[in-house]
Amino acid sequence: MLALEIYKATRGFPDAERFGLSAQMRRCAVSVPSNIAEGCGRGTDADFARFVRIAAGSANELEYQCLLSRDLSYLSEDQADALMLQCSEVRRMLSGLLSKLCRSA
Structure with missing residues (x-):
């Protein structure tokens, strides 16, 4: 969900940011679930x-x-707040998952 929201939000960024901030945000947003998927396929909880x-x-x-x-006015305050809230929620969920993985390792 977060990755989809980032893709939607960055559509309105200036063309000059296509290979800059917009692309970096999209890479980060896709990196979160991609790393979870890759890690899930590993053999150990430590991995x-x-x-x-x-x-x-x-x-x-x-x-x-x-x-x-x-701050660059590419996102409104409301858009940025909503996305940052989603980032915080994702981090909270990852922290919980990490705690469980570390206990079982």
Whole structure:
């Protein structure tokens, strides 16, 4: 869901950002579920946990990029707040998953 929202939000960015901030935000947004999927296919909880940490890092990066997009007036305050809230929720869920993986390892 977050990745879809980022794709929608970045459609309105200036053409000059097509290979800049817009592309980076999309990469981060896709990185989160991609790392979860890749980690899930690994053989151990320790490997999975490593990919969950990478996904959380991408969510952190994306949250900052939403803030920057707001400051550059590419996103409205409401858009940026909604996206940053989703980033926070994703990080919270990843933290919970990471806790479970570390307990079972």
